[in-house]
Amino acid sequence: MSIANATLDTFxxxxxxxxERWPRRVAIREKDLGIWxxxxxxDYLDRSRRIALGLASLGFARGDKTAIVGDNRPELxxxxxxxQSLGGVPVPLYQDSIEKELAYIVDHAEARFAIAEDQExxxxxxxxxxxxxxxxxxxxxxxxxxxxxxxxGLLSLAELEERGEKxxxxxxxxxxxxVARGQGEDTAVICYTSGTTGTPKGAMLSYRNLIxxxxxxxxxxxxRPDDEALAYLPMAWVGDHMLSYAQAIVAGFAINCxxxxxxxxxxxxxxxxxxxxxxxxxxxNLLTNVMIRVEDAAWPKRKLTHAFxxxxxxxxxxxLNGQPLxxxxxxxxxxxxxxxxxxxxxxxxxxxIRIAYTAGEALGPEIFVFFRALGINVKQLYGMTxxxxxxxVQKDGDVRLDTVGTPMPxxxxxxxxxxxxxxxxxxxxxxxxxxxxxxxxxVEGGWIHSGDAGFLDGAGHLKIIDRAKDLGRLADGTMFAPxxxxxxxxxxxxxxxxxxxxxxxxxxTALVNIDLSAVGNWAERRGIAYTSYTDLSQKPEVYELIQxxxxxxxxxxLEDEVLRGAQIRKFLILHxxxxxxxxxxTRTRKVRRGYVAQKYAALIDALYGDRDRVAVEAxxxxxxxxxxxxxxxxxxxxxxxx
Amino acid sequence: MTIGxxxxxxxxxxxxxxxxxxxxxxxxxxxxxxxxxxxxxxxxAGKTTLLxxxxxxxxxxxxxxxFAGQDxxxxxxxxxxxxxxxxxxxxxxxxxxxxVLDNIMTGRVLKMRGSFLLDAAWWGPARRQELEHRxxxxxxxxxxxxQAVRKTSAGRLPYGLQKRVELAxxxxxxxxxxxxxxxxxxMNVEEKEDMCRFILDVNGEFGTTIALIEHDMxxxxxxxxxxxxxxxxxxxxxxxxxxxxxxxxxxxxxxxVAHD
Numbered sequence: 001m002s003i004a005n006a007t008l009d010t011f012x013x014x015x016x017x018x019x020e021r022w023p024r025r026v027a028i029r030e031k032d033l034g035i036w037x038x039x040x041x042x043d044y045l046d047r048s049r050r051i052a053l054g055l056a057s058l059g060f061a062r063g064d065k066t067a068i069v070g071d072n073r074p075e076l077x078x079x080x081x082x083x084q085s086l087g088g089v090p091v092p093l094y095q096d097s098i099e100k101e102l103a104y105i106v107d108h109a110e111a112r113f114a115i116a117e118d119q120e121x122x123x124x125x126x127x128x129x130x131x132x133x134x135x136x137x138x139x140x141x142x143x144x145x146x147x148x149x150x151x152x153g154l155l156s157l158a159e160l161e162e163r164g165e166k167x168x169x170x171x172x173x174x175x176x177x178x179v180a181r182g183q184g185e186d187t188a189v190i191c192y193t194s195g196t197t198g199t200p201k202g203a204m205l206s207y208r209n210l211i212x213x214x215x216x217x218x219x220x221x222x223x224r225p226d227d228e229a230l231a232y233l234p235m236a237w238v239g240d241h242m243l244s245y246a247q248a249i250v251a252g253f254a255i256n257c258x259x260x261x262x263x264x265x266x267x268x269x270x271x272x273x274x275x276x277x278x279x280x281x282x283x284x285n286l287l288t289n290v291m292i293r294v295e296d297a298a299w300p301k302r303k304l305t306h307a308f309x310x311x312x313x314x315x316x317x318x319x320l321n322g323q324p325l326x327x328x329x330x331x332x333x334x335x336x337x338x339x340x341x342x343x344x345x346x347x348x349x350x351x352x353i354r355i356a357y358t359a360g361e362a363l364g365p366e367i368f369v370f371f372r373a374l375g376i377n378v379k380q381l382y383g384m385t386x387x388x389x390x391x392x393v394q395k396d397g398d399v400r401l402d403t404v405g406t407p408m409p410x411x412x413x414x415x416x417x418x419x420x421x422x423x424x425x426x427x428x429x430x431x432x433x434x435x436x437x438x439x440x441x442x443v444e445g446g447w448i449h450s451g452d453a454g455f456l457d458g459a460g461h462l463k464i465i466d467r468a469k470d471l472g473r474l475a476d477g478t479m480f481a482p483x484x485x486x487x488x489x490x491x492x493x494x495x496x497x498x499x500x501x502x503x504x505x506x507x508x509t510a511l512v513n514i515d516l517s518a519v520g521n522w523a524e525r526r527g528i529a530y531t532s533y534t535d536l537s538q539k540p541e542v543y544e545l546i547q548x549x550x551x552x553x554x555x556x557x558l559e560d561e562v563l564r565g566a567q568i569r570k571f572l573i574l575h576x577x578x579x580x581x582x583x584x585x586t587r588t589r590k591v592r593r594g595y596v597a598q599k600y601a602a603l604i605d606a607l608y609g610d611r612d613r614v615a616v617e618a619x620x621x622x623x624x625x626x627x628x629x630x631x632x633x634x635x636x637x638x639x640x641x642x
Numbered sequence: 643m644t645i646g647x648x649x650x651x652x653x654x655x656x657x658x659x660x661x662x663x664x665x666x667x668x669x670x671x672x673x674x675x676x677x678x679x680x681x682x683x684x685x686x687a688g689k690t691t692l693l694x695x696x697x698x699x700x701x702x703x704x705x706x707x708x709f710a711g712q713d714x715x716x717x718x719x720x721x722x723x724x725x726x727x728x729x730x731x732x733x734x735x736x737x738x739x740x741x742v743l744d745n746i747m748t749g750r751v752l753k754m755r756g757s758f759l760l761d762a763a764w765w766g767p768a769r770r771q772e773l774e775h776r777x778x779x780x781x782x783x784x785x786x787x788x789q790a791v792r793k794t795s796a797g798r799l800p801y802g803l804q805k806r807v808e809l810a811x812x813x814x815x816x817x818x819x820x821x822x823x824x825x826x827x828x829m830n831v832e833e834k835e836d837m838c839r840f841i842l843d844v845n846g847e848f849g850t851t852i853a854l855i856e857h858d859m860x861x862x863x864x865x866x867x868x869x870x871x872x873x874x875x876x877x878x879x880x881x882x883x884x885x886x887x888x889x890x891x892x893x894x895x896x897x898x899v900a901h902d
Contacts, residue, residue: 033780034792144785145843262790 009184010207012048012085014249016179019045022252025225028074031259031267039074041252044081047074051082051157052175053164055113058137062087062178065109065190067135069093069102069125070117072231072257075141075157077245079115080235084188086178088113091190091202092236094587095121096580098625101200103128105192106135109202109433115157118142126151184208190433191238193385194586202433203238203385213388213427214246216409221355221393227253228352229275232264237588238385239359243277246388265289269349276356280363280487281589283378286348287367288493288518295525305344308336312373320369320401341374350376357381357393361590364487365401372399380404382462386448387411388427392462403461413462414447420468421450470593472503478565480508482593485568488556492549493518497578499591500568501604507569509607511600512546513577519545534575534632543637546573550639569640570607572614574600575632581621603634612636649711650675650819650851651696656705657875658691665691667875668705673819673868678845678852680862683872684895689855690732692872693821696853697729698722710818724752728817730808732824732855738797742807745796746782749814750775782810785847786840802833806840813844820844822854826861834858838865863887871895 008014018027023042030037039047055066066083068090070076080090091109093102095117106114106128114125114135122140129135137153139160140146146156155163168174188207192200217223231244244255253275258267265286278286294305311329318325345351350371358368359381371378379394382404392413394405407413411425424446431439442449453471454464465471466481474480480502489498489510497513514537522545523530530536554567578584578591584599585591597604599618606614618630651673658666666688673679681689694700696707698719707715709725717725728749736745754771783789786806791799796807805825812820825841826834842865844850856862862869862883869886871879873895879886886892 033777033784034789035780144847148846259789260787266790 009211010084010179010182010186011188011211011246011249012081012179012182014211015041015045015048015081018249018252022225025252026254027248028077028231028255028257029271030074030257031263031270034259036256036270044078048078048081048085049175050161050164051075051079051115052085052178053168053171054139054157054160054162055082055086055088055164056171056174056178057163057167058113058160060086060088060113062181064088064113065111066090067093067106067109067111067114067125068116068235069097069114069121070095070141070235071261072233072235072240072244073117073141074257076115076117076235077231077255079139080189080245083113084182085175087182087186089187089190089204091192092234092241093192094194094234094236096234096587097124098581098621099124099127100625103131105200105202107132108200109190109192111135113137113139115139116141119145122146122149122154126154129153182207184211187430189241191241191385192236194588194590201435201438204430204433205238205385205388205427206430209388209427209429210242210246211250212410213390213408213425214242214250216426217242217390217393218247218251220395220409222396223247223251223253223275223355225252227251227275227354228271228273229253229255229277230264230268230271230273231255231257232261232267233277233279234587238389239277239279239383242389243275265349269347272349272352274352274354276350276353277381278356278358279588280358280361280367280490283358283363283367283371284490287370288515290344290348291493292518292521295521305340308332308340309370309373312336312341313369316369316373317401320372320399337375345374345376350374353377355379355396359383359389361483361487364491366488366491368401382464384448384450386429386442387423387425388429390427391423391425391450400461403457403463405462406460407462413456415455416449419453419455421452421454421462421464422447423450424448474502474508474566475504475506480566485510485553485557485566486591488553489549492546492552494522494545495549497585497589497591499578499593499596501597501607502566505608508566509604510550510568510571511596511603512571512573514542514546514573516577533577534630537573537575538632538635540635543573543635546571547637547639554639570636570638572603572607572634572636574603575616575634576618576620576630579620582619583621606634606636612638648675649673650677650709651853652706652708653692653696654706654708656692656695656702656707658688658695658700659703664875666695666702669872669875669877670705671870671877671880673851673853675818675851676845676849677867678841678854678865679868679870680866681853681855681870681872682857682859682862683878686874687872687895688875689872690823691875693729693823693853693855696722696819697727697821720752723815726816726818727821728812728815728819729821730805730812730823730825732827734801734804734808736796736804736808736811739795741793741795742788742799742810743779743783743792745807746779746810746814747775749811750779752815778816779814782813785813785843786810802829802836805829805833805837809837809840809844813848813850816848818851820850820852822852822856824855824857826856826858834861841865 008017018041024040026038027041027044028039068076083090102124116122116125125138139155139157141157143156184207187204188210189205190202192202233240248255256271258264315329353376356378382392383389390408391411392405392407413423416422451468452464453466453468456462466483470482472480482500485500486498489495494515495512496515499511502508516533528541550568550571558564580587584596613635615633619627621627649672653671655668655670656666657668683689695702698717701716826837845852869883871892878891879889
């Protein structure tokens, strides 16, 4: 089957074709009860058909929406296909959403059906249904804790499939007939973007959008049916939808669902994927884990590892900059591969990687070089939900440190007069669901306004500087790129999150979130006692530690001609972690700058005053919606005066 | 599940003496099948002594203990365990150097049969048996959500998780009666909430009857069907949480009254 095939214009048709072509080839694995269970393409088709019959028995009509909530589970991917088989539209939701967010989307998307993983999600959905009566049926996969529930319209997946079996007796070809009615231009999915500002918007992607971009990316990147991927990112994120669903179906490779969110890094090691997609957050976590363990090792090992890592990073940096490689390090590299890089790669579960992407936010260059130096083919991907993910990707063998690569085939990129990146492609979405106003603001004459400031360099590589609206200048006109600085700070294993401030101000300042596991480990090794996150964050020793990191960033900034003036003058360590439940960062962990600036206005004022300490209170929201207050006395550190 | 009709455990006039100290003084109580019963009382009231009598560590000097209708006042701990009573301890008692998986596997020991030679050869019925036990253990690991620490040695886990592993090991024996000695001692609020949920789930999913000692009154009032209050070795109250909460003798014992 060729990747571009005009008759296979929907996912249900493609899965049927896959099942005929590869009935025994594994499509999905899931670690359940400690064992990797395999499901073939034949199972994929059969199970989704059973679910579709069950939904049909409940009166599912073409155009109905199904909310899908839970961790990555085969059943939930099948539920997505089942919905599409009946001409409906799946709406995957973030599983850690609080009730309010869930209610907004379920209501806005007009979902009549919801398929959830377990009791946690069912409880939330039942509350949502009390406010959003359009939601009629809630189906759950895991019956644990739900046996005593007797709400109407609440049923288990097993009960749903049983109903489907009875329905099939009277309508033996119902699903097949509905699948045949589907067309490429139909909406395949609505992905709600978490939105760094305002309420979520539902991007409608058609089958044509997704299949075209999945096919283009598969061909350019050389994905194969024998590839293995880990399905661990939220199903609501378009990146997972593209990789674990669209590309897996189009290219025919297998996806692997981890046992639980807590076991991802372990399961990664067991699977050893060949194709891996991770936002910067995960790469940062992996790096932090490695560095903690290196620091804990006996000193000969530690010294050896550091020496070889430095050597490899130096080589890789030269390679990425197109500089000649010195002889001695090149000769030492194979030894490093044997002693350090190979074992580390194996330990991380990244030994078999052929293609890995980082996307979402920009990944700090140091982190990027670190993984590439280990021999892992990490590449920058530049994409958007509204583009069916792919806009630009670094080509194998043409990876550079400071660009996001060249445009994908069939994608056109141009830069507006204001310096904003615009593009058009077969992946350009159908618009935001029930929001023509927002659609008009985003798409103009077929061109999508990315909201990013950037330019195309001489070799056709796209370079993104920052969000168009975040790029700013200090009071004296010095250019200031907040994200660039923040990524440099976040390279430190001790820094989990950072927010820098500067536009219109006399100098640059930073709010820093420490990484509890790394700093906690560091403190334990030094015998520093602490009682809580807040307590640890305000230890003078921890301030000293973070100050070293700030000084390091300032020093490296001197190398950049445009940005060298924007040194960090003062910083403080926040007394609580930025948390999506408090709306300080999005579920995909992008900092909501405006909100943070408003919430911590008192702290920010102090950074630009001459006090060295400030008392704060912060509201925190728990997952069940209750709120509480954290009080603390936050210290302010002036880097310049020391 | 019907509660209150079928007594699983009956304690009748049990007294225990340590030298001159009367640790339990004629205590009687009944725990019906399928119930969550809490045993509370100030320090030194005899709660743990009572649990130790039920699980066969101590033998009462007077009185009787009946389990599932049969008198078993004088059984030893292994015999009690074989009957279907499992327990956790006030201080965590795991094999610290062993993995979580192996620790839970030890809870299956009473269910294992077969010959040493077959086991050593890992052949035939021995192999099948081990796989069955492993599957049972994996269901418990899944149930208590400790997949991420399956291969970690128990001693390296934080305290709250060790408590959960201990519960897992007790569950591995598929008990009819589960005795929990202060399952939430030393836990933070979130860990306590998790533990409460697990205890309720164990009771709801497996129908296991549970007797627990606990100091956190909020927890006790929330999850138990029935509360027994001990003070100085005597039972001073016995009833529903609402009933016990209002009982004057209980208030006195907890808030303190002048003893003449």
